[in-house]
Amino acid sequence: MACSIPVVGVLGNHDYECGQPQEVARILHQAGLKVLDGEAFEIEGVGFAGCKGFIGGFGRYMLSAFGEPEIKSFVQAAVDENLKLETSLRMLRTERIVVVTHYSPVVETVEGEPPEIFPFLGSARMGETIDRFEGVKLAFHGHAHRGAYEGRTARGVPVYNVAKPVLNRDVGVEYALFEV
Numbered sequence: 600m601a602c603s604i605p606v607v608g609v610l611g612n613h614d615y616e617c618g619q620p621q622e623v624a625r626i627l628h629q630a631g632l633k634v635l636d637g638e639a640f641e642i643e644g645v646g647f648a649g650c651k652g653f654i655g656g657f658g659r660y661m662l663s664a665f666g667e668p669e670i671k672s673f674v675q676a677a678v679d680e681n682l683k684l685e686t687s688l689r690m691l692r693t694e695r696i697v698v699v700t701h702y703s704p705v706v707e708t709v710e711g712e713p714p715e716i717f718p719f720l721g722s723a724r725m726g727e728t729i730d731r732f733e734g735v736k737l738a739f740h741g742h743a744h745r746g747a748y749e750g751r752t753a754r755g756v757p758v759y760n761v762a763k764p765v766l767n768r769d770v771g772v773e774y775a776l777f778e779v
């Protein structure tokens with residue numbers, strides 16, 4: 600493996616495009632990456648919780664399970680992914696926790712994208728879940744390539760959009776280092 604430190608990550612929507620996310624996860628696992636899909640992982644006293652997450656919007660504009668079965672199954676997918684996040688958070692007993700998702704848990708870090716697609720960039724359900732767990736010190740996500748680097752949950756947990764184009768353009772770096 601090219602990287603000598605532990606690597607934790609989650610799958611993104613592109614990893615689902617060919618209908619074989621398990622195979623993608625298996626290959627990444629073989630390369631040494633710990634893929635979180637509702638599991639918890641601990642590295643030197645820091646807990647990592649995460650999953651891909653899903654979309655559906657933010658705040659009072661979040662899509663609700665009303666009307667056609669298609670809308671209900673769409674919303675159910677967001678609820679199910681959020682349950683995975685909750686499960687992984689519940690498993691951790693560490694004082695410091697980092698959350699990793701593909702989609703954004705807050706609206707602030709998708710700002711910069713066209714407002715019309717905000718609901719397709721993340722879900723506030725995940726932000727609410729993060730805020731229920733005191734130990735969460737940081738949250739990271741990707742997906743919103745034209746979004747903003749920094750945001751916060753309602754409780755004040757720092758959220759970073761670490762999509763590569765955002766790191767390159769807004770911060771001028773290839774990767775970022777954080778102390779938890």
Ligand SMILES: [Fe+2]
Pocket residue numbers: 611612613701741742743
């Ligand atoms: Fe994505």
